[in-house]
Amino acid sequence: MARKPTDTVQLKLRFSEALRRRLEREAARQDRSLNSEIISRVEQSFQKRDESELTASTLRAAFGGATGDLLRAIAIAIWLIEKRTGKKWNEDSHAGSLASIALHTIEGAFRFPLDAKRIADRIVDNEQHLGASEASESILAFRAAITALQLMGMAPSDAEIAKETAELRLKVERIRSTVSRVSSAASHRR
DSSP, rough: OOOTTOOOOOOOOOOHHHHHHHHHHHHHHTOOOOHHHHHHHHHHHHHHHHHHHHHHHHHHHOOOHHHHHHHHHHHHHHHHHHHHHHOTTTHHHHOOOOOHHHHHHHHHHSSSOOHHHHHHHHHHHHHHSSOOHHHHHHHHHHHHHHHHHHHHHOOOOHHHHHHHHHHHHHHHHHHHHHHHHHHHHHHHHH
């Protein structure tokens, strides 16, 4: 028999002991059960996303066309960055820097439409020229911008991006290998 949306169901979850303790502390602070605390937090995450989408749609309606779409994409990207960092962009310099990277990416995509190859170039370029932590931070902001643009149909799918990125990484590795062999051969001739 099919469940109704109003039915209560039991769900077994697995998460770290540290997270369980944190949830229990917050549940006690809020004077509610652990189950109620978890449900409240999950519902809040959906509510925040719904509010973000409503704000974005309102911007589109208010400003129309490209300006409305630009503001909508920025609102979505900032929401994603704040969700991933747990910090407000205007209160935390790190989150603000990530928002700035996302804003630059979005603005550029409105002038020069993104395809999977351009996105792969940016990802691989970051991997090549930045340290691991810097690249991962830059990718977080870039990913937020791409996700916002994907929601609006202005960027290729994750699968297309992954395919192009894998192909480009392979090309880069082949070039490195060739340069290494040529360099090695040249030093042996000396």
